[in-house]
Amino acid sequence: MEAKRLLSGKEKKIKRKEVLEKKKAIDEIIKKASSVKDHLVSFPPFCHYERNGLSVCLESGLGDQLAPPVKKYIQNLLKVNMEGPYGPEWQMEEKVKRREMVSPEAHYIFVRQSTNTTSNENLSTKSEETTYPGQTGDRNRLLETCTQRKGLGKFLMQLIELIARKNHMGAVMLTVQKANVLAMNFYTTKLRYVISNISPSRVDPLIGAEKSYEILCKTFDSEARAKLEEKQQDDG
Template identity: 55%
Template sequence: MDNGEGKSMADSKTKKATRMQIMQKKKRIDELLKSAYSPDKDHLAEFPHSRHYNKNGLSLFLESGRGDKLSSNLKHQIQNLLKVNMEGPYGEEWPTEEKIKRREMSSPEALYIFVHTDNSKESIIGFVQYRFTIEEEIPVVYVYELQLESAYQGKGLGKFLMLLIELIARKNGMGAVVLTVQKKNYSAIKFYLNKLRYNISAISPSKVYQLNGVFGEEKSYEILCKAFDNEAKSVLEES
């Protein structure tokens, strides 16, 4: 066997081993997502102490939900809260964005944590909408919405909900929590970067531009993340 043929066989074995690793990783991630979306799984049940929020004069109740099981009343409340909180930051983009959010709201993949003032569960004062998904081959929890009525903001509730999301992400084997925030939503950016120690992600438009030096339309949002392991950090945080 000449050196050329030996090298070819070695390269073939290396490629085969690489393909096997990729397939095993994909299978592992698929199993994680399937388990996270199990129909009978209530993610709040994994942290029973988090079903109540008693702090800063508030006494609130938390409940899990799914997008394809929302009542008409809940849909209406979600839409109203989104409009009140997000019409300003989105500006002229809001009419288009509102339609997108309405579609996302009822998706079977949309998971919720609803916040109530009492156990009747008829009205909500806030919610988190999140999904288990894949970003750059990393399994993540993607937070689509964190919305609270203005009277309940600034009292630690938003931080409590995000830390709960991080616990859910870790419990289900996700590598990071990822979210999108409008650049004009200054209070939200300050909240995530300063209070919760999130980072502007390497996949955020501003970071991709810095890396590639490619001129294009400037985006109105940033993608933020908090990674839990070295692989997720290298892919999602380090540009």
């Protein structure tokens, strides 16, 4: 009996060590991926999108290196897009979101409308020379609602998934407001994302019912998929 207890304790110690080593390996993968300043370099075909009447170019950016006009613009855009869907939760969430948007870990892909100049000239334009909606000139402006229903969203999500795979990520995760039915259908129907096991509705249905959002994910490797399926079966 004593030997059995000792063996059990040894097994637990080994198991704990394996978990810690695995967590360390995952942290290293995430750290390495976050250190890449420009993920677009690995995917030249995705630097431009010319379909369905759209002609745009893509460029990378980092949260702690945003020019003041860009920072102000995207933070205003965040409020316009998210204040309604978040409802009463927005007052508490806004400060958190604003901090996250300008952190060193925040990576951006900016979509800018192409001009008559070559794409290379557009991509090399300095941020100080770039104008944004509402500013004089409107050159190389960031895009908004005029790009909807033209395939750009699917194109960008395909790029995100390619970046995740290249950097050895097991899944892509995102948050969608329940009130945004079009977005929810886009991710779950067209892109085949599913509700994650860490989404409030999966963790606790009662708490989930009070939350305004769901966390969706798409898994790439068998291990990540197995964990998701295991959790779904337990919930079922």
